[in-house]
Amino acid sequence: MSGFFKKAMGLFVEFEDSPGKPIPKSHAPVAPPGRVTSPQVLNSEDFDKFENHFEKLFDQANLPGPDYYEFMRMNETLESHIKDDKARLAATFASLSIQGLTKEALIATAGRYKEIIAEDRSKFERIAAEKNEKEIGGRRHDLTQLEDSVRKNAEEISKLTQEINEAQKSIDGLKASILEEERKLESNQRGYLLASDAMTMKIDTDIQKIKSDL
Template sequence: MANLGKKILSAFVEVNDDKKPETEKQPSNKEGLPKTEPVPTVSSTTANTSYTTTANSSKFKEYFEKLFREANLPGPDYFEYSKMLEAMQAVPDEQVRFITAFAGLSVQGLDKQKLMSTAAQYLQLLETDAQNFHNTVDAALQEKVVEKKRQMEEKEKRIQQLTQEISALQNDLLNTQAEIKENEAKIEANTGGYKLESEAMKNRITRDIEKIKNYIQ
């Protein structure tokens, strides 16, 4: 199941896988048609509207052509009938095309009941394939969009927190710078005052010593 999920998801976006893919034979369902594979589509990193409506149009046509061809049962059925209708597009009358195509295949054993039943099987094949397609889309959206959005929101919150922390640190820096200047000014003022008073005291003591020598015998 894990390998199948990775295979489905890889139809939309790049998925790293150390193991090389192995070719697997498609199992048949109860109607005799093979189980469908996820629809291949463009990577989410390069998808855009114009690309989807042009280049992908041919890609999806080839995909469904391959899907029907691999599901084709032995003998003539709706698949051969639809291909014959396509080949007769030059015939303007639609009823003539439908009748003529049926007549051409009826000689090979195709009857109306088989034509209708196999058409219904191909329709069921499309419905099953569409379900696989939507499951793949949901998985891709969850991993490549929803999860990425959640990660982006977390990073945005972290950026806001860091911005607030940076702002607080800048305010602390400005306050510290102002405090440093204030302290430097106080220290310089005190140092100057200390030196002046110290010199004055030394000069006073020196004068007193000289006076003591002279005045006291």
């Protein structure tokens, strides 16, 4: 990126050092009047991406003849030779005024580049919103469905677990009841058989007595 873009972005971001490609961090970021902001960290990959984007945007929008864009690029070129800002701006303007640049045209074209950025930002935000709705929104929908499914399944598992526990209690109760009834039935059968044998023997004895004694 040209010094112009790096300096402009340096107002709001600090650049992370990247292995093999160090990018100096900006110093004392200053926000435009009326705007309070804190510097954000930007890695080298994102820096290069936005650098290329805005450089291409300004190149494509470059107005005919000398304008704000040429003014700022030349001003950045002279920075290593003229350290004083006022002197450098004056020298830059003097060089371009020979080509027909006026102060009014400089201010007007600077405003036009602001409009270009605003238009590009509006387009970027629209595309980002569409992408968010299409990709992230769809995934959020899937996430909600999965969460609902997990919640319903968890509720169903809890319900089934409760039913299983209640059924197990009923099973245990039925087993105990069956054992008790089996014990009673066995005892009753045993008693009946004993009584039946005793009555049969009594009758047999009575028959023998009748036959022998009458």
